[in-house]
Amino acid sequence: MQPLEGFYYFTQVVDHGGFAKAARALGIPKSRLSRHVAALETRLGVRLVNRSTRRFVVTDVGHEVYGHATAMLAEADAALEVVEFARAKPCGTIRASCPVALAQSALAPILPAFLEAYPAIRLELHVSNRRVDVLAESFDVALRVRTRPSGEDGLVMRTFREADEYLVASPAYLKGAAPLTEPGELKRHTTLDYGGEFDRRPWELLGPEGESAAVEHQPRIVCHDFVVLRQAALSGLGIARLPESVVRADLTGGALVRVLPAWRSPQGIVHVVFPTRRGMLPAVRALIDFLAERLPAML
Secondary structure, X not given: OOOHHHHHHHHHHHHHOOHHHHHHHHOOOHHHHHHHHHHHHHHHOOOOEEEOOOOEEEOHHHHHHHHHHXXXXXXXXXXXXXXXHHHHOOOEEEEEEEOHHHHHHHHOOOHHHHHHHOOOEEEEEEEOOOOOOOOOOOOOEEEEEEOOOOOOOOOEEEEEEEEOEEEEEOHHXXXXXXXXXXXXXXXXXXXXXXXXXXXXXXXXEEOOOOOEEEEEEOOOEEEOOHXXXXXXXXXXXXXXXXXXXXXXXXHHHOOOEEOOOOOEOOOEEEEEEEOOOOOOOHHHHHHHHHHHHHHHHHO
16 A cells, blocks of 8 residues: 555646645645655656656556546545535434333433434434444444443443332232232242343342342243333232333322332442544544433433
């Protein structure tokens, strides 16, 4: 790959009809301009111009090189204009990934305001509980919820806030169920769990005095969808552990009530990961800043 600099100086010499005129137009010494063209000829192994004290003639191959070089430099200028335009104004397409529950309960209500504020931005939102590979799958940003978020190789992380998870059930279920005053009594209840396999899994709970409990239980329903678990809890099928953002309206309206309200689950940290801060497009920065401002209130 040849450097563009040599081609640029060569096209300037041809455009101005000689080294002296080109040097004056560019504001550089004629000797410097001559060295650039001579170095290009050496790299290419051909003579581009024949020059003497009184004559300046572009060779046949020089004319061909000039045509290609002019087109190449025009494309390079166009590429720079694209970058400058993108940096000057948030625009273009953002590819983002978000877990299902977070997208439905917290992200969906605020996205219209973002898109209204930035009409030149298009959002391609991948809603899935699958942990996407940001770099390999060319995502600009990925929202995560992890109890213990850790840095990912090659990615930058920005945290937003903790997300509460509650044990909830319907009043109808609790009315006909065994008394429940401490975590150990959950074993006698029907549970609904988030996950992908039917196996025994503990619910880790933290008490009011900082004590902890790992409750073994056999869930009746296990799935990777908070909406399904919420509906099962509303239908009186058992006790579910759900994000506060998913059940906020149900708790306010009394359709669900908190179980063991003095105990809580270890809180997940809502955060976003993205490839790099350097060279970040304005559209991506605008989205991250918007989420930092608006998302915590939704959580």
